[in-house]
Amino acid sequence: MEPLVEVRELWRVYPMGDSEVAALRGVSCRIDAGEWVAVMGASGSGKSTFLNVLGCLDRPSRGSHRFAGREVATLSSDERASIRGRELGFVFQSFQLIPRTSALENVELPLVYSEVPAREQERRAREALASVGLAGREHHLPSQLSGGQQQRVAIARALVQRPRLLLADEPTGNLDSRTSVEILDILAGLHRSGITIVMVTHEADVAAFAERILTFRDGEIVSDERPEHAGASRSVAP
Secondary structure, eight states: OOOSEEEEEEEEEEEETTEEEEEEEEEEEEEOTTOEEEEEEOTTSSHHHHHHHHTTSSOOSEEEEEETTEEOTTSOHHHHHHHHHHHEEEEETTOOOOTTSOHHHHHHGGGTTSSOOHHHHHHHHHHHHHHTTOTTOTTOOGGGSOHHHHHHHHHHHHHTTOOSEEEEESTTTTSOHHHHHHHHHHHHHHHHTTOEEEEEOSOHHHHTTSSEEEEEETTEEEEEEOOTTTTTOOOOOO
């Protein structure tokens, strides 16, 4: 089967004064549909740059990036934006909700510029909120929700377009241990439903929820493992 994501000899180089800094150095890997992959590494190892390239938020300096069989690296900005809007969902550490907008309106936002009718937008947003346990909280503002509830809204927003790939950047980074487990259990349910997940984390206990772990160092993948315990953990150390 063709992988959902495949990168080959991927480089991302940034100018730094009179020199250059390579955030990614010839990265190659494939991610099959339905996988849950954790991406680990120290600060500056290249893991966030890797996620940004997979999310079509950044363009590689050279190398191949294919999504669902399509070469993405050479697409125009509009074409990459179309993939982001239709095929990808994003969850961030800082939630990135609009403060003065209700949970329902935050979740509807990705659909506003689509061809989905307004009534269908609301139906799908309510459905997405219910799927993360927030039925009845549709009209709450972010300030009226706990950190865990805000992250649930962010996950619902990522799901409302029914993406093929969910990209999560430190999704439990701002949460306590108990709430982190709740969010990871939601991600586990999404994974069981068939959604492909790539999740950046620096915590081994969080990575253990995934079934595969990529470890980055100095812009390269230094290990690609499928630990026996991966996908089985249901606790996060305090």
